[in-house]
Amino acid sequence: MADVTLRKVVKRYDDVEAVRGIDLDIADHEFVVLVGPSGCGKSTTLRMIAGLEDISDGDIMIGGDVVNDVPPKDRDIAMVFQNYALYPHMTVAENMSFGLRLKHYPKAEINARVTEAARMLDITDLINRKPKQLSGGQRQRVAMGRAIVRNPKVFLFDEPLSNLDAKLRVQMRIEIKKVHQKVRTTTVYVTHDQVEAMTLADRVVVMNHGRIEQIGTPNELYHKPATKFVASFIGSPAMNFVPCRLEDSAGKLHLRLTDRLAFPLPPARAARYNALPRTDKLLFGIRPEHMTEASPHAEPGVEPFDATLDVTEPMGMETLVYFTLEGTAVCGRVNPNAGAQDGGPLRMAVDLNNMHLLNEATGAVL
């Protein structure tokens, strides 16, 4: 096992820069998820760690050794591919043991490792089948088994659950987490699914346009996003953004959303934002769960307002309500018993203790 370090890593394809100088330190035993939209460079980064892509600039270190020019086979890594990449002419056992056989491990040890991995992944009964005879989920387990038996320094996962249906994906997500808890191998996992990223990762790396937007624990990313991109990418439904500006009125700092709607900021927030120029164009960011039905008791920092709902979506444990604030569509989360109806009025409340304020031009969270 080992730590993985990326130093100013760049990947250029002709005149396109897919990865634009990223720095990343992954600690030993850590489970790091690279997440971002298609084309953000996350898979390319993973493939550069694997050695399947050359790096155009910078350094990649595994266990302290620079591996820029080391071929994949000598990096002591194992990779699980999106489409499994199982050898169709080999049985499950042969697929899993292929790497060990190439390295001339003793037969007894190969058998022991394969049996142990098969037991861990619950595929002992399938050991003599060919990949064609397996379901998608089973194939994914075999692909993981192939990685586990190698006992590598680093596991690399390239969108391993994308080809599975929703239910199986949840199940396999838990399997992957369990496996990592058992083997504790340093893991780099690529996905475009923010739920996968949040549930699996010790730390999440959010990437966009070949750059790292933010690195942090799932909770940090959710509650303290650094940029508008991270704020909107993490969380479902996404964070609401409403154009706003700051104004002083009656000796207090106010957040003005519309001509008719302005909220006094709670003292902590007011102190934080007080130094900002009042002329700046800003965005008010608020997650749906912080925009709920108004409660009868006044709470500090929670400001009520009236809304006319456009659409409601009952989810069972909650109801999502959609309405517009001065032309901007926003989403709130209310109790199913709050009386939300399509086209109906609802007294809402916004929790300004959990608000975010962003610079509209730069997208930076202030």
Place this chain on the structure above:
Amino acid sequence: MADVVVQQGTVARTATRRRSGLQKALKRKSTAAFLMTLPLILLIACLVLYPALYSVHLATLNKSMARFVGFGNFEFLFKRDTFWLVVRQSCIFAISAVILKALIGFIVAHFVHNVPANKQRKWRGMLLVPWVIPPAMSTLAWLWLFDPSYSAFNYTLSFFGIGPIPWTGDAMWARFSVILVNVWYGAPFFMIMYLAALKSVPEQLYEAAAIDGANWWQRIWYVTLPMMRNIIAITTLFSLIVTFANFDIVRILTAGGPLDHTHIFATWAFRVGIEGSDIPLGASVSLFMVPILAVAAVFILRDVNKRGNEA
């Protein structure tokens, strides 16, 4: 194709039983398909089956084609040394040519596969040329290259102090020459088939193998070859049949000479049947290819069937 019978809820079962039976038969998909392909089946039967059966019939007649002699022609052949020479030469010719074609085709396919996509078409086109030119024409060109007096090969080799080599005059060199020309002509076919097979191997299998620790050679041995096994088997069988039955290259290049040392089944069948005016004996010679090729076909195709559902 499975027989799908369209269910008919209430077919009158008594008086119209015969007619409904016919209707049902026609509504069966396989019946309709059979009827539609019948003209083609009949055409193939006329063009393939009839000549095949006719040659079997011919092989049982005497030289003047007047009397039934049973296996008489075969008994006669088995006693002749030339026949066994032809059997041996046909096997050597076909097997060595097919192995070389497969090997060269595989290597060249790999090179073309690794050529950047925008230049690949040009290379593919150029490398296919030997296979596209009618072999009778190209063999004439080879004949000039091998010519005893004006051989371009010997002229070139003379600069290195080698030769002159009797390309078609010496038995061993003549055998080498016909195999060389056959390989030159047939290798592009293997190349194009293998290239198609190579393109169908998912790139991620190579990546997985690279990460598993396979070197270049191990990737070929454990990934490429197993993934191409069916194509290799079918191409080899097809080529074996065509090479075994080759006529034009040997006929033009050496005409079986020197002293029958390059004759293979087809050229020798022509020699005894047409030139020697013993049609039944010629038919017997060519028929002798059937059991040899049938055995090869059974072995190769059985393997293909076994693996058919793997990938």
